[in-house]
Amino acid sequence: MTQSSPLSARDRILQTASRLFYREGLRATGIDRIIAESGVAKMSFYRSFASKNDLIAEFLRQRHAAWMQRFRTGVEAGLAIPGAGLEVMADVLEAWFREPDFRGCAFINTLVESGPGDGEEVAIARAHKAELETYVAEVAERLGMLEPASVAAMAMLIIEGAIVRAQMTGDPVVGGLCRILLAQLKAAEASSPP
Amino acid sequence: MTQSSPLSARDRILQTASRLFYREGLRATGIDRIIAESGVAKMSFYRSFASKNDLIAEFLRQRHAAWMQRFRTGVEAGLAIPGAGLEVMADVLEAWFREPDFRGCAFINTLVESGPGDGEEVAIARAHKAELETYVAEVAERLGMLEPASVAAMAMLIIEGAIVRAQMTGDPVVGGLCRILLAQLKAAEASSPP
């Protein structure tokens, strides 16, 4: 196989597509630009991916894996500190919000861009959020919270709200608000038995 | 002026565009479809609007006014009940979530669809959220809350989170979660003096 760059053509395409799809959007990013910035011929692209939708799906799967791993790693590190609760998630999020190229959640953005049609992309986006909620519930249970499922549903609302507010305002202080709200979930549960 | 329909051509265009822009998205909705469903000629369209972007801006301004009025009316009605707090906002939102053609917040969707370019549409979207936050702060102050600005910032996070969760899951039960979280803002402030 021809290997002019350290990465394979497929990986270069995926890397370029990840950057452009997230920064500019799915529809706004054309194949021509992806192959130009990847230094790849069009036919080489279509030998690696059946269609643009295929590339989008692969981008989302890869981003899901990377995002979840980063989130899990950050949260587990925070939970190692005694007394830590769900609010450590806000710190992980805030670090993300502070990145200069932060532009919201790729999966929310995909849902919005895809419209009412329920394509594969939307399914991947929903699956991402479902897996995140499952993880949050698992952490809530590990923390000994009484109703992990309810807590996770509320935490998801807070997390998504923080992401969208960070995207809308561009102000990372949203992370602090998110932290307060997640901490309140603990306090509220302690004071209201089911 | 030619008046075959009860509404003027401009109003018919705006009505059709509002429906399609919200349901299908801004980019996914073409001028051809708007004029076809409005029963209007292309030149008549371009006599009323300078460009598609002009129509989008007008759609957003109109939707902003209508949405704010509806929200204000619902909240004020809820606040008339003694003892009511910010959580009445969740009831207004839940009624919205239950509409069959609910597809999230048009202004969040606009922000996502517009990408990194800061066009007029993005400015209108941000202005909408700013005005909403101002109103929430005003209500918080009226309710005698200690820090209306902080409360409004947190309420905005919760509100946006509820909207996105309702859009993502399609489950109106999100309204109930939103209600609990907004009510907690009151309880939390009462127990934590600045």
Place this chain on the structure above:
DNA sequence: AAAGATAGAGACAGGTCTGTATCATTTCAA
């Protein structure tokens, strides 16, 4: 070193989109 596979570059077809121009018809006003 020679032959075959693979790569990049670019032309091309077919589709969609925005915005303009044309033309016959209808509506309003004098």
Place this chain on the structure above:
DNA sequence: TTGAAATGATACAGACCTGTCTCTATCTTT
């Protein structure tokens, strides 16, 4: 009733998009 303006329908130009095809150069393998 007659002339002027507005409307509907449609064709058109220019741009962009996806996906296919061709040609040449380079790399791999034998």
